[in-house]
Amino acid sequence: MNNKNSNLLRYQKYLDNWDSVSSVRSKPNKYQMTSEHLDAELNERRWFIKEGVPILEHPLLKGMDRECEQYLLGRFLLQFLEYGTILEHEFVNTILADMALGESGVPIPDRMRVDAFKIYTDEAYHAQFNMEATQQIRDYIGMPVSEAWPLQNSRLIGLRKLIPQNKSRENFLVRFGIVVASETIAPKELTETMKGIVIEPIYNLFVDHAEDEKKHCMYFSALFEVVWNYLSDDEKQYLGLIFPKILKSFVDINKVALFDALAKIGVDKQSAKMIIDDSYPEDFCVKRALSVASSTFFNLERLGVYSISGVRDAFKAEGFARA
Ligand SMILES: [Fe+2]
Numbered sequence: 001m002n003n004k005n006s007n008l009l010r011y012q013k014y015l016d017n018w019d020s021v022s023s024v025r026s027k028p029n030k031y032q033m034t035s036e037h038l039d040a041e042l043n044e045r046r047w048f049i050k051e052g053v054p055i056l057e058h059p060l061l062k063g064m065d066r067e068c069e070q071y072l073l074g075r076f077l078l079q080f081l082e083y084g085t086i087l088e089h090e091f092v093n094t095i096l097a098d099m100a101l102g103e104s105g106v107p108i109p110d111r112m113r114v115d116a117f118k119i120y121t122d123e124a125y126h127a128q129f130n131m132e133a134t135q136q137i138r139d140y141i142g143m144p145v146s147e148a149w150p151l152q153n154s155r156l157i158g159l160r161k162l163i164p165q166n167k168s169r170e171n172f173l174v175r176f177g178i179v180v181a182s183e184t185i186a187p188k189e190l191t192e193t194m195k196g197i198v199i200e201p202i203y204n205l206f207v208d209h210a211e212d213e214k215k216h217c218m219y220f221s222a223l224f225e226v227v228w229n230y231l232s233d234d235e236k237q238y239l240g241l242i243f244p245k246i247l248k249s250f251v252d253i254n255k256v257a258l259f260d261a262l263a264k265i266g267v268d269k270q271s272a273k274m275i276i277d278d279s280y281p282e283d284f285c286v287k288r289a290l291s292v293a294s295s296t297f298f299n300l301e302r303l304g305v306y307s308i309s310g311v312r313d314a315f316k317a318e319g320f321a322r323a
């Protein structure tokens, strides 16, 4: 069996059982949070562990009252879940629909087209349960959807800026690269973030989401190979050169949301800037990418992306010294 076939078979083994393993098809909804339930949970606990939100360690926030701390932790969780809803809908599912319907111009096996729609269905469910949880959190912290929906997100702003506006081949390549990064990072990022979750329904949501994403990661590793092998040399170089920028944007700190949340608890702009700059040093994003994107880097290596002229230097220019 050649390598190409073994990658396809590996992911297919999991999607063969989609009816009995995917969250939307087989798992009960254990993600509901009533305000009574939240009153009881949050009386003792916080929304998220403090250590997961570095700004809370900053000297300028020392001595902050519990209510403000709870608000910042709630906002952190809220922005992560809300970002998930938009990412699935705006980026992941648009590429999956292109793949399923054959609109990308890249021929893929019939079986992969159907599987693209299975994953599309998973992602629509993730968008839905994330949105429901964000509405419950928003209602609880007094920030209803009618106020500031959606929350601005630095990552999404950065990713959108990378996409050429016209409906060109480059437009597809950047959107495809973003989704490959997203889908090969998601299982690890969800698992890492999950370590800080303390509220039970939210924990259940993260567990089920991460389980689905492990299968998606296998599909996208196989799909990346199929698409990559079809691209021309110029297209491979274009995608290879932009990949480090995609990765960096993908792990960017959501500073827009941090400034907003700090302003809401009365921190002035200058102090907020100091708190954010000190808490997230220059190399924070690259370190984070190296910790959550191991599957992405593995795929880039496996497909020979670094051997394309200029790609290694492009990674170095973005701070990925070890590429
Ligand atoms: Fe997802």
Ligand SMILES: [Fe+2]
Residues within 6 Å of the ligand: 092, 123, 183, 186, 212, 213, 216
């Ligand atoms: Fe996914």
